[in-house]
Amino acid sequence: MAGDGEYKRDQNYITTRITADGRDGYPVEPGRYRLVVARACPWANRASIVRRLLGLEDALSMGIAGPTHDERSWTFDLDPGGKDPVLGIERLQEAFFKRDPEYPRGITVPAIVDIPTGQVVTNDFAQITLDMSTEWTAHHRDGAPELYPDGLRDEIDDVAEKVFQDVNNGVYRCGFASSQEAYERAYGKLWDRLDWLEERLATRRYLVGDTITEADVRLFTTLVRFDAVYHGHFKTNRHKLTELPALWGYTRDLFQTPGFGDTTHFPQIKEHYYVVHTMINPTGIIPSGPDLSGWLTPHGREELGGRPFGDGTPPGPPPEAERVPDPA
Template sequence: MTEGGFEREPVALDARITSDGSTAWPVEAGRYRLVVARACPWAHRSVIVRRLLGLDPAISMGIAGPLHDERSWRFHLDPDCKDPVLGIEYLGEAYRAADPDFDAGVTVPAMVEVSSGKVATNGFQQLTLDFSTQWTAHHRPGAPDLYPQAHRDEIDEVIASFYEDVNNGVYKCGFASTQEAYEKAYGELFGRLDALSERLADRRYLVGDTITEADIRLWVTLVRFDAAYHGHFKCNRQKLAEMPVLWAYARDLFQTPGFGDTTDFVQIKQHYYGVHHTINPSGVVPLGPDVRPWLDPHGREALGGRPFGDGTPPGEPVEGERVPSIS
């Protein structure tokens, strides 16, 4: 690794929740609570997949606020600053319930067993794939196939192509502590975004003609780009709004049920600008950018494609999970 480069720590509780009883954590409706934060892209993709597949009756959702400290993500937006189901103030309490000696990173998303209050898994890379493949008995009628068998190899390959350079790449830029590390990450980030622009110039989605896991994983980074990464993380060759193909692609998905209606730009900015004190010591949160252009026509329908394949759009967000709308 280049000196001064950012390296993401591996998750510590990466067990899987499976349908066949092959792991310690079986699929069971009502047993787990998905803890997320609106600000976090890794958590956001689990929110999107849960909503598209209609898993909300089977998996409840707790939402940590955008601010946290050394004690971990905190439920500071809930009454009495406690999650109403788990009864905890800090997510770290659920990690220590699973392992009293836990001293690694407390991350979202995390699946917490409601009865014991223990984190079952924070394996963010596998979690959404398991929502698609292990929780099928609890999918809603008309749930889309986000990880179709015929395209899995290509989906995995595409995801792998942009994970380090884009999903993780924005963090490599933002947390680089040397000029050399920053410039290396910056070049890799925009080189990959240019390649993705070429790929998406004549196709509506990354793989096949429907929305897949690959689109969800790329999009959660794109939707935060101008609000946080362009300025806060110094990813400033161009704004997303100045990259025509990716900007249209991102707007197309934003206007698709499950994407824009799970996005909270206010909490995104509150988190990035309010928590990373080494980058933004003042904690001042910018008022911009104007988010209304996310609703502008995108023209991507001309490329064809069927957003949900043979499935249907999800219904309205459930009460208590709505985000502020753009007006």
Template sequence: MVRAPGSASRRDRSVAAHRCRTLVRRHAVCQTGPVTTSKSESGSYVEPGEFKRDTNYIEDRVTADGRDGYPVQPGRYRLVAARACPWANRTLIARRLLGLEPVLSLGLCGPTHDKRSWTFDLDPGGVDPVLGIHFLADAYFKRFPDYPRGITVPALVDERTGQVVTNDYAQMTLDFSTEWTEYHRPGAPKLYPEDLRGEIDSVNRRVFTEVNNGVYRCGFAGSQDAYDAAYDRLFTALDWLSDRLSTQRYLVGDTITEADLRLFTTLARFDPVYHGHFKCNRDKLSELPVLWAYARDLYQTPGFGDTIDFTQIKEHYYIVHTDINPTRIVPKGPDLANWLSPHGREALGGRPFGDGTPPPPPVSAERVPEGHAPA
């Protein structure tokens, strides 16, 4: 049964139950803090001991049958993302590969924010032209007036009501693959094929804990012991991935899958940010031959590199994390031209899109600005 819009969902009740509790931690790179601070204040990311990510998100889903009250409908939802954020970057890639642009609109926040919220400062007047808001927080508070958690991207917003539907980034891309199939473009790849889901899920769990989140455990560690342990875990996992990818072109099977999307967005940020800013400095990505070639292979694949804005990525991390980089100086390097150098991964076989085809170029309004990526 489809729940009527505006009626209480299980997640509505769950969030309401949290409203009177102490505000939870907001220390994750694609989250922002409470609205009760001045605009000049940035969030605090480093705290004593080991960094622990808050993984509680709005669990409602946009599905084909609309079981949570949000059926898949073209033109109803707006994906709010930020090119700077690796978790949001996944949704940009999936939307491109599956060809959902005509049915799912896109709102892009700027690369920096304060503790209040991500903002639409890239748009004229700093206002999203569809939602009519400056702060993404407004879409959260319109549904949950006392929303107690961090304001995160990516988020799906119902254009009819202006209310956030979900910010569950991990489920979001899986649903793009499995619930939005009626609107996939001809030739869309199978990013989450049924026969490989068990292996994809297993790889994704290790990549999330040890790599996607592992770089943050290094960067936001509040003690030497916590940092040392996080560092060792990260590079153990990167060595495992190098071994795995030395004999196969993609992480699971012989085509691009959800697993590749999740690893790629971390690798793309490794040398520009994580190596120096987060002290993940045993090796640069460009010094790890297998992973470096794998990352370049994906970067040069339509739908991947054309979503990467290296300028915004560096601005976000180096400007927002003032407790790590109090001067807010953004480094000029590294040289990014080598992302376009030959990778040689074709020798391992595999077909990027399986029986499908590459996506067409991005629409002009969604292209990464000139100069923000290697030409």
């Protein structure tokens, strides 16, 4: 937290990469690594979406931490005995401490753990999904989409950076601000960017090009949480997402696309934010709303053209153990 009350995100992550050539000591190998996510977390949700879209389920297993945690890190309380069945640990911090017994920073998801050693390899959420697209290509499913195509990378990177600064991180800068001035600055930047996105998406189906890309994945995970938590809990309340025609249609379009809605777990999302953030919600009461029935209503975005998977195909249904409940 800055002296002026502005929330500053610690962006120092473990930047070791898993690559096809293994240049950091961790070559791509099916079955060797475990992706650890929490359904509640938007940054982790990105990784679970990309893994689904690319069909990496058989090559990269996934552990799911529960929605709540204490200062010691995410726990595997959803699993029998409270332990991840592959890693055999109760808390994600155990994998971080195996890598560095003095690890000084936050224990974050997503994280990829090297199963043989039990050590975390990386928690660099932005690079993890890019590497899934570019380094794990030998294990992509037939029909996997190009989420980070060569010819669009500069534009994807530019849009994604704007979205990160003002929207993905912007909602946190609103919610965790500790002064009125810092909150209002963050609120202004958030809504300036959401207005920009509303205008951009009024005439195009996707953020960059005519197919789903990494940029869409990154925006979706914030928008899908907007009305459920950010609007009230983080005081981002100029409008609800449902009051923004282009953004609401765009987010519903993605939600109804295999890989997006079927990785979104609204009950866990709400439980995490309203229970863990005791400084914002000291009672720990979880709101009953909002009404989720609108997520499956027609969006009409097909009229703008575009092909969700380009020359590829949708992924099949998620593995039974990874299913999430349908929105009520």
